[in-house]
Amino acid sequence: MTASAPSRPLRRRSATLNRPLALLVAGTFFMENLDGTVIATAAPAIASDLGVAPVDINLAMTAYLVTIAVGIPISGWLTDRFGGRRVLVTAIAVFTVASLLCALSTTLPVLVGMRVLQGVGGALMVPVGRLVVLRVTTKQDLLDAVAYLTWPALVAPVIAPALGGWIVSVASWHWIFLINLPLGVVALVVAARIVPSLDGTPSVPPLDLVGFGLCAGTLAALLVGLELLGPQHVGGALAPAGTLVVAALLGLLTALWLRRTPHPLLRFGALRLQSFRVSNLGGGVYRMVISAVPFLLPLMFQVGFGWSPVQAGLLVLLLFLGNVAIKPATSPLIRTFGFRSVLIASIVGGLLVFVAIAMLRPGTPLVVTGAVLVLSGVFRSVGFSAYNSLQFADLDTADMTDANTLASTLQQVAVGLGVAVGAVVLRVVDLTAGPGRLDPVTPYAITFGVLAVLMLHPLVEALVLHRSAGDEVAGR
CATH class of the missing domain: 1.20.1250.20 (MFS general substrate transporter like domains)
Structure with a gap:
């Protein structure tokens, strides 16, 4: 900056x-x-x-x-x-x-x-x-x-x-x-x-009843398929794979229908604006990755570290502390440095925090673990605030309804994908290594390493974002 x-x-x-x-x-x-x-x-x-x-x-x-x-x-x-x-x-x-x-x-x-x-x-x-x-x-x-x-x-x-x-x-x-x-x-x-x-x-x-039916079927099949990938389901891969294939086919039909019908339920015109596109595509990956953290951390602390649910829950609450501590400063930061610089800093910071979480072990001093979690809360709070404001920064009032509906839909999908990505990576690591081959912490360390790599996508999109994006909203 x-x-x-x-x-x-x-x-x-x-x-x-x-x-x-x-x-x-x-x-x-x-x-x-x-x-x-x-x-x-x-x-x-x-x-x-x-x-x-x-x-x-x-x-x-x-x-x-x-x-x-x-x-x-x-x-x-x-x-x-x-x-x-x-x-x-x-x-x-x-x-x-x-x-x-x-x-x-x-x-x-x-x-x-x-x-x-x-x-x-x-x-x-x-x-x-x-x-x-x-x-x-x-x-x-x-x-x-x-x-x-x-x-x-x-x-x-x-x-x-x-x-x-x-x-x-x-x-x-x-x-x-x-x-x-x-x-x-x-x-x-x-x-x-x-x-x-x-x-x-x-x-x-x-x-648009046809569009609504297709969207509903796509989203339902997608979220059910992702749910079947979770650790609470011990069945084979056929059920989640089949459900996700159905979701993909319905998604293709939905896209074709929405492009051809004169009054589509969802309109994609807002994606032509770079600020909205970056906030909901690159920002979608960011939300997906961030949404996996509250799911993975309690599991890592209980299964990997052997902590009690109470101790694990109290440590995860430090994310909340980081969120609250930085909240009064998020808007001043954006007004001072602009959306692009704040996004780059929050994404890089979040990426480094994931690397730090991957290095945590049961013997790590609690003060160090706590500090990492507070920093994670700080960066996720700044990133969320920046993306959620930027997506509407360059939109006209007349386009707000369509853009808001599309953004809400994409964000709901991103949150659902977050837990699924964490669960899938854990399963792949376990299956690849074989039962009992790895210590309890390593699968979680690898998973947070994968999340860090995924953060490179929103980072690239933030780097190519126009320097003046959202300046009117930021008062610059």
């Missing part, structure tokens, strides 16, 4: 940014992200109460995540047709009621069904909420607005396992869902009062 800009006067607190709205939407993001993984540590307790095996509870997690992925592409059309406030309030209500029904479930099929309903609400809360904020935010306030919307995706995956375990230890698994009720009611009341009444457009083209 160059030091030519630090003399720039400090930017005053914006008087036009709708902070209550941004905080409301950030809160709904947090609920949606948290419920994606919070039941993982509570699976044994839920399974015991419902009379099933703990591994079967994974169906409730998968059903929720698949429903969110399937529902996101339709969010833009619904917002244009019925208006942002109406759709967002309905989504919060559906999510809250479904949370209550999840807590009241007495069998696994009922729980899975209620998780699907909860996923419907979550699929609309996230993209519609962000679109509502983007539509009322000026370019000068975009960086601050996106800063509010970024923290849930950073924080929720890190604290969810510890929070789920704590709730089960002091109460019962039902409170994992019941905790959403007061939050949902408050969000519902606040949303009805402060979300701008931007009516839908009566002239919206009819819904």
Whole structure:
């Protein structure tokens, strides 16, 4: 980074940014992200109460995540047709009621069904909420607005396992869902009062039902196939391979249909802008790699290092500490040095942190391990904030709906791919070396080494990014 800009006067607190709205939407993001993984540590307790095996509870997690992925592409059309406030309030209500029904479930099929309903609400809360904020935010306030919307995706995956375990230890698994009720009611009341009444457009083209069906099938098959690659599934390779082949074929049909139909569900025009393309293609690989970390670290600490779940969970929470510590500085860094320089620094820093994690061993001093994890949280926070702001920096307001829907879909896929990539590399290392040939830590060290190599792709895209990309948003 160059030091030519630090003399720039400090930017005053914006008087036009709708902070209550941004905080409301950030809160709904947090609920949606948290419920994606919070039941993982509570699976044994839920399974015991419902009379099933703990591994079967994974169906409730998968059903929720698949429903969110399937529902996101339709969010833009619904917002244009019925208006942002109406759709967002309905989504919060559906999510809250479904949370209550999840807590009241007495069998696994009922729980899975209620998780699907909860996923419907979550699929609309996230993209519609962000679109509502983007539509009322000026370019000068975009960086601050996106800063509010970024923290849930950073924080929720890190604290969810510890929070789920704590709730089960002091109460019962039902409170994992019941905790959403007061939050949902408050969000519902606040949303009805402060979300701008931007009516839908009566002239919206009819819904692309064929495109929706193809997108839904592609995303569902992709996420189910990735789920089958996870370590909790001990079957052969035929099921995940077959499912992923179906996903690829459906994806090809989807692309052909969306290119030829006059009113496609997803539009790809925003990818012509370098800032949006870099944020969602190179940025997609970045999100994929970063999303694997909260999955891999607890496994490495417990299986590789032999630590207790409590000790492993406390160490992983240091990622959260790094996220929070750097958050006030992320926007000033981008305004001072620009998006390109900040992205390059955060990617290089993240790559070096992965190399450092690969070198950790059970005998490494805890202070060193803790420092590496804090740094990991710092770099992931800066990188997420930069990508999430840059993707909308050069878009016109008229293109925001299509771009937001496409970005939300791509990001959901990237998060799903992250856990799968970590699981696949671990499996390949074990199969290649043979059972018992490697010490418990080595497979995880190799996996983090692979993640470091994957970070080279977003680094190359950041290096070729135009130096002035996003300068209007950064106030440069």
